Amino acid sequence: MDQPLIRLEGVHKRFGDLEVLRGIDLEVRRSEVVVIIGPSGSGKSTMLRCINGLEPIQGGRIFIEGVDITSSKTDINQIRQKAGMVFQQFNLFPHKTAIENLTLSPMKVQGKSRSEAEQIARDLLDKVGLSEKADDYPGTLSGGQQQRVAIARALAMQPDMMLFDEVTSALDPELVADVLNVMKTLALEGMTMVVVTHEMGFAREVGSRLIFMDEGLVVEEGDPRVMIENPREERTQKFLGMVL
Amino acid sequence: MDQVIKYYFNTEILADTVPQLLRALVVVAEILFFALLFSFVGGLILALLRISRIRVFRWLAGIYIDLFRGLPLLLVLTYIYYGLALVGSEAGLDFLILDPIPAAVLAITLTYSAYSAEIFRAGIGSIPHGQMEAARSLGMTNTQSMRYIVLPQAIRVVVPPLTNELIAMIKDTALASVITVPEVLQKSREIMGRVANPTPLTAAAIAYLIFTLPLIRVASRLEKRFGKGTRPIGM
Secondary structure: OOOOOEEEEEEEEEEOOEEEEEEEEEEEOOOOEEEEEOOOOOOHHHHHHHHOOOOOOOEEEEEEOOEEOOOOOOOHHHHHOOEEEEOOOOOOOOOOOHHHHHHHHHHHOOOOOHHHHHHHHHHHHHHOOOHHHOOOOHHHOOHHHHHHHHHHHHHOOOOOEEEEEOOOOOOOHHHHHHHHHHHHHHHHOOOEEEEEOOOHHHHHHHOOEEEEEEOOEEEEEEOHHHHHHOOOOHHHHHHHHHHO | OHHHHHHHOOHHHHHHHHHHHHHHHHHHHHHHHHHHHHHHHHHHHHHHHHOOOOHHHHHHHHHHHHHHHHOOHHHHHHHHHHHHHHHHHHHOOHHHOOOHHHHHHHHHHHHHHHHHHHHHHHHHHOOOHHHHHHHHHOOOOHHHHHHHHHHHHHHHHHHHHHHHHHHHHHHHHHHHHHHOOOOHHHHHHHHHHHHOOOHHHHHHHHHHHHHHHHHHHHHHHHHHHHOOOOOOOOO
């Protein structure tokens, strides 16, 4: 296979005195679904945010499709169009309708015409099962609906990979399934995904690789089905014992 | 009671005063129109400089804002009208000699830009950081994120405090009387001197209240509507 879509080399990240990432190496290849688990404070969300250039790093390098995003010569806005990001708190634009949330960036950043952007947006809203909500404002949608719009918004930029940061953690339990189903569909279509989550069912069913992080390091990685049944490391066993 | 009516609500004098005050109100409206426009634009620019990533901009904007928030408007007015004119005539720099109304507009703009800068800054600061992050994650530049995502939401937040600022500005136009602007207070004092009766001041009070009272009502309604935690913006 060709070069990995995402490559992290010895990534270090500090918030003041607190070292959140202590040398992370990671490779994600095309069409892989990498699921990242770990206790809160393990650095898993921070790592995801680093991949999208939302957090500057203090050491190491991050490559997206072979381009070093930590280099000052790299246009980070260009890179971000390749990696769609979905947040725990949805972060939809409350002053824009669902479809406007989807069309804004394709029009302003990629220079698409309104009609082209709307065509893409309608197809995506249909895909996440919300075509009838196109003209509604986010405030009138349920959490699960908002998160599906947020996924569609990231997809509207036609990215090569998607980053999911605990996207179901802020949802009521009965709304989680709809969001996970959308993510499953994406995975089946071959989308490259990095998913930070506590949903072990999703990891088992959809994940092509499972990574357990703790205290800023990758402790263990492997096939999700094998690793969930037979974790090698003691810390992984302890963590899985608590969440399963 | 008769005395009160005679001195404060003298109908004859009122009838004589009102048409003259109406002309003064036009002057007030003129000053307000320009000062409001310029100080809101100036305030927005200052606020953006104040949160800029470029340190010198932050620093300069900070100094400007602190300076003009700390100075009495009356001093600024006097400085710009009399102070500049003095220098202008001594040094032969005619452009420094301003007419009273432009001088009033300039002084109010300079001062209120600093006030509205702080309001805009607070408004921008009240928009959750996630909004900026979401915009950036979609490939928008910092400027695009500000323009399409943060500012449109911040504007809604700052409408109530800006309305309050407008009310303060209306009242502060009375200060322009010290630089001979023929505004409401100046006119009414002039008439009072002529008729030896304070009723014109009553007329002036009514004139200000006609401007300010509706705005006070609007402001409190807006505050309720945009109040914290009532409901998300944009619904």
